[in-house]
Amino acid sequence: MKKTQIIVIGNGMVGYKFCEKLKSKSESFNLIVFGEECRRAYDRVHLSEYFNGKTAEDLSLSTATWYEEQNITLFLSNPITKIDRDFKMVYAADGLSYSYDYLVFATGSAAFVPTIPGVEKDGVFVYRTIEDLELISEFAKKAKTGAVIGGGLLGLEAAKALIDLGIEQTHIIEFAPRLMPRQIDVAGSEMLKSKLADLGLKIHLNKNTTSIVGDGKIAAMQFSDDTNLEVDMLVISAGIKPRDELAKACGIEVGQRGGILVNEKMQTSDPSVFAIGECALYDGMIYGLIAPGYEMAEVLAANLCEGDKEFTGFDMSTKLKLIGIDVASFGDNFIDEPDCRTIIFENKHKGIYSRINVSNDGQYLLGGILIGDATAYNMLLQTVNNKIVLPENPEELIFGSRSGGESDGAGITSLPDSALICSCEGVSKGDICSAVTDQNCENLDDIKKCTKAGTGCGGCIPMVKDLMVHTFKSQGKYVKNVICEHFNYSRQELFDLIHIHELKSYDEVLNEFGKNDGCEVCKPLVASLLASLWNEMILKKGNDVAQDSNDRFLANIQKGGSYSVVPRVPGGEITPDKLIIIGEVAKKYNLYTKITGGQRIDMFGAHLNDLPIIWEELIAAGFESGHAYGKGLRTVKSCVGSTWCRFGLHDSVSYAIRIEERYRGIRAPHKFKSAVSGCIRECAEAQSKDFGIIATEKGWNLYVCGNGGSKPQHALLLATDLDSETCIKYIDRFLMFYIRTADPLTRTATWLNKMEGGIDYLRNVVINDSLGMAEQWEQEIENLISSYKCEWKEAVENPAIRKRFSHFVNAPEEKDPTIEFVDMRGQKRVAEWKTSNQI
């Protein structure tokens, strides 16, 4: 039997997607594709990555052999020149003709170039194809200033391309009074404008270009307000124009302002001819986004295979990262009062603008705009599309919940199965859940392969993950919290394995229990376990390269690449002589000094090369490492206590020093802090620490699991009126329990929040020894304490370790010349981040 012959005109993203979809549904077609460009279909959405080192081949949507494998005939650089609909024939540029049963237009669009006198001059470009990019990048080599006409989505992309190409001054010229006029409102535009200005872009709104002047080559742009702008090059990105000329020439109906008219089956005025993507005009609209184009491809492929799908318009919600800035709009983004109630949140300092439009009865979310931070986008879009009834305080959708209750993940359970999660590939919540339950997908990659969800723009991936985990849990599947792809164990399991097998180096652990080369997740984790277990010098046995940068160089890396130096000052007590030493060292090595929140002195701006000699001097004067760089004990803060204070009940300073010296250097899943207050006035703020001690008439009250930081949490009372020895015993047990069982990088507060039974359970374990581990833990921590050594002392005395503190391997004496300092209030500070294509 003769196969039905389908000819596709155009080999862009949508044309390619149509072939892929049709081939996955049926083998009963002969497919012939004609492309005008010289390459296979490539990813036009991420075109600007071409300037970041991606090659045309990287951007390609298919492998070189894909068309052949699929039995698709592909012609490149061979556009169709004429169509004879009576005989159902097409004529190609190479002179040959082919007959079709069905013809598909996937001709896409071209850049819309306004009729401005002078657009033909040298140095004026459009931004559409890889060839355009090649021309732009060649020309940019000798250009210093550039401009882009168009402040929409594509225009901003083009501006980013110019920055990437090293154009020092890039201007954006927009006719409308705001940027991205289709997506965001005036206030949002202002926020975006100031963020873009920070990156060095000059934005001109309300500007109408009247002519482009220059002798053969562009020299300046002339505007209707009689101003002008001198530029070396110009990129026009003012919109798109559907490629409908071929359809028009053969008598197929097109819209007044362009676009091939189609119905909901993607059928044109000729029933054997179809149009999809940016060349198609549906219900008066050209859809210039990739997701609706893919949906059209799906509708057509399904209908050719005797399915019954209809295209009924498409949600134009978008989320994208423009020059490193999140911009999203969803639902009815522009609806205004009195037709709705609007909630706006604006943080100029952080450059965040969020707007949500809520129905007047407060029940439903209608749409909104997010700039600067679009993490809430997926959930908000789902809330609109599925008409989910809003909570009592809808502002929590953009502020986050204030009650502190964990709402994460609660949202996805309320979604119906039909909720569209991946709009690029049209995958619903039901599809993803059934991939887990029915097709046994066990991880994100499986789900991607199985459903294609997350393979387009990738914006839905966090939600896909949440759904996967949620489905696991609802099935009663044990969700194992494995470390990373190299270790199929949880932190706690690996802790025990390393303990039992007495492993001492990262490489041994990887050989025994891991695979491949490890990564930045498992390396510091294993290094921390080794330190927690054996307390050996952390830079020995090859473990140095498994440490995070701060641990590896025993100092905190700062902006610009210099380091900070923090000697331990137990309890915050320091002699005048030692203060003088710190002052002298800071002066000698030109360091910025600041008193820290933990009652010690931080010296900033040390070159890597200087660290050993600085520490040598500090150690000689009786200082030791403060471990400000490590995941371990930071400081034990104290008030002045009963020795001086008229209210003090006990000597809080002496007790703080004793505690700080006891636990110094011990490595844990995260940093931990402590404080001792001499009375109930709590001047040391012990209730905001991982463990805090407050004097009472009868002894000490012990509080645990508090922290300041980004999610402040008060510590909870563990035990009251303890004598000094018992208090320390409880802290020993508490710390070992935490070190053994907490997830990586989890502070004590979060650890407790996840613990079933909470503080009562913890109290039972620590005080009543309900696990029968107390004795072992006390012994273990005793071992750690007795093996403590100052690691900076070991580092400066060990030539092999010391050798690593130089910036250049082939010029060990030279410091990094790129570190820059500037003056501020009589001290130095590091120069600001260099503006760049921020991520």
Next chain:
Amino acid sequence: MTDTSNWLAACRVEDAVENGGVCVKNGEEQIALFYFKRRNEWFATQNECPHRKQMALSRGMIGSTTDEPKVACPFHKKTFSLHTGECLSGDECAIKTYPVKIDNGIVYIGKSPK
């Protein structure tokens, strides 16, 4: 014999850090050199992380994802493929990579990027 016009003699093999990186000075330029002892493979890239323009990649941790060797910048943990220089953290930036060869105990880095 190694052609010195196209290759920079960076350091001796024993000066490099096993399973880690060092920074090599090449005139005004800084190149990060990585030595995967486990695979016996060498890689070289620009030292500057394109994210915040910090001279830091040589101080980053190396590892792999599936089989792709990578380095994580110590500043914000952006990761880059050591084969292609592609940013693996989903961002739109890439780093330059250079060829490396070992000859007679000396590590040579190609003077022009791959």
